[in-house]
Amino acid sequence: xxxxxxxxxxxQAMATQFQVRIADEEKSYAAQAAQAAFAxxxxxxxxxxxxxxxxxxSQVAQLVxxxxxxxxxxxxxxxxxxKKMETATRGAFSVTAAALKTQAALPQWxxxxxxxSIRCDGGKLDFDLGAIGKGFALDRMAEVxxxxxxxxxxxxxxxxxxxxxxxxxGTTGWSCGLGDDHSPHRYWLKNCSLSGSGLVVKGQHxxxxxxxxxxxxxxRAWALADSAAESDAxxxxxxxxxxxxxxxxxxxxxxxxxxxEELGTCRCLGCRASPPRA
Amino acid sequence: MVNQPFTRREFISTTAAAGAGLLLASCSPxxxxxxxxxxxxxxxxxxxxxxxxxxxxxxxxxxxxxIEGIRLAAIVDIWDYNRTSNVRRxxxxxxxxxxxxxxxxxxxxxxxxxxxxxxxxxxxxxxITNACLKAGLDVYCEKMMSNTIEGARSMVQTMRETGRxxxxxxxxxxxxxxxxxxxxxxxxxxxxxxxxxANGQWNRAVSEDLGWPxxxxxxxxxxxxxxxxxxxxxxxxRWFKGLGGGPLxxxxxxxxDIFNWWFGxxxxxxxxxxxxxxxxxxxxxxxAMVIYEYPLPTxxxxxxxxxxxxxxxxxGYFEMFMGDEGTIKMSxxxxxxxxxxxxxxxxxxxxxxxxxxRASAVAAPTGDADKVDVRETAPLLQYEIPVTxxxxxxxxxxxxxxxxxxxxxxxxxPADEAFSSEYVIHKANEAIAxxxxxAITPEEIEA
Numbered sequence: 001x002x003x004x005x006x007x008x009x010x011x012q013a014m015a016t017q018f019q020v021r022i023a024d025e026e027k028s029y030a031a032q033a034a035q036a037a038f039a040x041x042x043x044x045x046x047x048x049x050x051x052x053x054x055x056x057x058s059q060v061a062q063l064v065x066x067x068x069x070x071x072x073x074x075x076x077x078x079x080x081x082x083k084k085m086e087t088a089t090r091g092a093f094s095v096t097a098a099a100l101k102t103q104a105a106l107p108q109w110x111x112x113x114x115x116x117s118i119r120c121d122g123g124k125l126d127f128d129l130g131a132i133g134k135g136f137a138l139d140r141m142a143e144v145x146x147x148x149x150x151x152x153x154x155x156x157x158x159x160x161x162x163x164x165x166x167x168x169x170g171t172t173g174w175s176c177g178l179g180d181d182h183s184p185h186r187y188w189l190k191n192c193s194l195s196g197s198g199l200v201v202k203g204q205h206x207x208x209x210x211x212x213x214x215x216x217x218x219x220r221a222w223a224l225a226d227s228a229a230e231s232d233a234x235x236x237x238x239x240x241x242x243x244x245x246x247x248x249x250x251x252x253x254x255x256x257x258x259x260x261e262e263l264g265t266c267r268c269l270g271c272r273a274s275p276p277r278a
Numbered sequence: 279m280v281n282q283p284f285t286r287r288e289f290i291s292t293t294a295a296a297g298a299g300l301l302l303a304s305c306s307p308x309x310x311x312x313x314x315x316x317x318x319x320x321x322x323x324x325x326x327x328x329x330x331x332x333x334x335x336x337x338x339x340x341x342x343x344x345i346e347g348i349r350l351a352a353i354v355d356i357w358d359y360n361r362t363s364n365v366r367r368x369x370x371x372x373x374x375x376x377x378x379x380x381x382x383x384x385x386x387x388x389x390x391x392x393x394x395x396x397x398x399x400x401x402x403x404x405x406i407t408n409a410c411l412k413a414g415l416d417v418y419c420e421k422m423m424s425n426t427i428e429g430a431r432s433m434v435q436t437m438r439e440t441g442r443x444x445x446x447x448x449x450x451x452x453x454x455x456x457x458x459x460x461x462x463x464x465x466x467x468x469x470x471x472x473x474x475x476a477n478g479q480w481n482r483a484v485s486e487d488l489g490w491p492x493x494x495x496x497x498x499x500x501x502x503x504x505x506x507x508x509x510x511x512x513x514x515x516r517w518f519k520g521l522g523g524g525p526l527x528x529x530x531x532x533x534x535d536i537f538n539w540w541f542g543x544x545x546x547x548x549x550x551x552x553x554x555x556x557x558x559x560x561x562x563x564x565x566a567m568v569i570y571e572y573p574l575p576t577x578x579x580x581x582x583x584x585x586x587x588x589x590x591x592x593x594g595y596f597e598m599f600m601g602d603e604g605t606i607k608m609s610x611x612x613x614x615x616x617x618x619x620x621x622x623x624x625x626x627x628x629x630x631x632x633x634x635x636r637a638s639a640v641a642a643p644t645g646d647a648d649k650v651d652v653r654e655t656a657p658l659l660q661y662e663i664p665v666t667x668x669x670x671x672x673x674x675x676x677x678x679x680x681x682x683x684x685x686x687x688x689x690x691x692p693a694d695e696a697f698s699s700e701y702v703i704h705k706a707n708e709a710i711a712x713x714x715x716x717a718i719t720p721e722e723i724e725a
Binding site for chain 2 (some may be wrong): 028029031032033035036039043047053054055058059062069070072073114115116147148149
């Protein structure tokens with residue numbers, strides 16, 4: 001059986017490189033679909049980036065306690081997921097973790113779905129969506145590709161998050177490794193997301209929102225989930241959770257699976273069935 | 279006492295920046311605009327419709343949804359994909375709107391509208407704007423005003439005949455950073471000295487032509503009804519003569535308008551070069567380079583403008599005004615905005631003291647004339663515009679339009695003023711075509 005033809009498009013956004021890989025589609029149509037997905041990524045960045053003075057996130061940082069701001073739909077949706085993940089990880093994931101570098105306590109905030117607004121309840125809302133925004137972008141890009149009837153796709157954000165759609169025709173899925181290019185730990189992925197966190201590339205950059213201290217885990221962690229926003233947040237949380245805590249978090253959801261790097265091997269934690277080995 | 283460098287108009291839409299914090303704290307910011315939902319009873323609710331829900335319509339929609347005192351009653355788009363997806367998306371956000379295929383249906387069914395926002399392809403601007411003005415509505419129309427000079431002129435005439443408001447979407451004219459830089463730095467402080475030149479650019483990397491999801495392909499009959507040859511032309515209308523004006527009007531229009539606004543006079547000539555050398559299926563020039571001559575009261579100044587769609591190199595998009603004492607490099611992106619002082623210029627300390635400028639914290643030691651200390655290399659003093667603008671880029675210009683409807687403001691870019699820029703941009707495309715310098719007289723620029 002011949003190898004599936006896969007069309008690869010690349011684009012820089014959110015300070016990293018995004019890739020769209022589309023299978024089972026004509027080349028120029030795949031490129032145009034990828035371009036539509038990238039256009040959405042650029043738009044999302046303009047809303048989500050704390051480095052853009054006009055972004056929603058920059059405006060949120062100006063709120064004083066008691067003040068509200070109407071958010072654009074994607075920002076509201078992303079923060080809703082962030083709230084949910086903060087609760088699900090028992091506070092080990094927070095989009096305001098870095099605020100502890102300048103504030104004594106985590107800032108407090110509430111979302112109001114009826115009016116798509118956020119209210120500052122305390123502190124300064126210094127959001128950093130770095131650990132969830134790219135995953136959220138992948139989820140939204142996937143919606144675009146579904147609209148374009150390109151269901152067999154693999155989306156990549158900076159090498160740390162991927163979102164797989166349907167498998168290319170005639171295959172078991174998209175072959176994805178945990179870690180390096182030649183990782184022995186490879187899986188066939190389809191219709192799920194895999195994100196990784198670690199300290200090798202960016203050094204110590206993850207804060208424990210519960211204590212304000214840096215992440216304790218030295219080895220890498222990967223999280224598998226249905227959505228990339230969730231897998232992104234979960235893998236980040238795994239860097240500050242100990243194994244007992246991780247087992248408790250993933251034990252409450254059948255959607256999640258975590259891989260922890262351990263002396264050259266990777267150990268699975270969670271109820272979700274592991275994808276087939278590639 | 280700290281001087282107050284901001285007019286109220288400039289201050290609206292800004293937020294406190296370090297160094298100007300005390301000053302700004304004394305001016306109550308327009309905090310009502312931050313509040314979620316319409317809570318200011320002093321604002322009369324304005325019923326509006328958005329005509330054109332493509333890429334630019336989406337950008338305007340993002341701003342419209344956060345502006346207080348606005349009720350978006352309807353959206354219009356000839357493409358079912360844009361129309362239905364936006365109606366659905368808006369409903370999910372609690373915004374109930376009616377969707378219409380065309381502006382005739384809109385005007386026939388929506389009887390309580392006060393204003394319309396037009397963000398369709400350029401060649402539809404004049405017919406839609408003229409019809410809406412004649413229907414008694416105020417109109418905010420995206421630039422370019424029209425794909426033809428005649429179309430743009432007709433819009434000004436209709437505006438005058440009907441007495442309605444017609445704002446053109448050159449949004450930088452309401453950007454508080456641009457207003458502050460022009461009014462305080464260029465005009466009051468004469469920071470540039472004698473202006474001798476300007477330079478603007480907007481370069482973009484090569485990109486695929488826009489496509490469309492196959493299942494949302496419009497029928498040939500639908501496309502022909504609205505003036506398109508096929509779906510590719512519909513999606514890429516900016517590249518086709520008779521529909522748009524190419525990159526010079528798509529991107530250059532914003533920046534050439536800044537040349538005119540900041541110089542305060544119209545150019546007396548234009549020469550230009552460009553061509554369809556890269557993209558084989560386009561009608562408009564992929565790259566263009568333009569030189570205008572501006573007869574300023576202080577002497578002639580020349581402005582070079584470049585728009586390239588085959589490279590993203592060149593350092594982003596900006597308009598730079600250069601004089602014999604200093605230069606201001608303006609951009610909607612504050613990270614690109616820079617100020618340069620010529621050594622011959624008077625010191626800028628007074629401007630810093632007046633809060634016209636913000637200086638970087640570390641200053642290079644100046645030392646006495648008769649002795650020199652040797653120490654570590656000191657960085658050059660850097661200066662910034664002390665205005666932070668953190669609303670959405672188009673929001674202040676739309677707010678200005680709505681405030682004008684309420685009788686609380688004058689339009690920052692009325693159509694008769696915008697026509698001048700419109701005219702000289704069309705002339706740049708013409709100069710490329712005829713490969714000659716074209717003289718421009720003040721009379722012909724009058725709408």
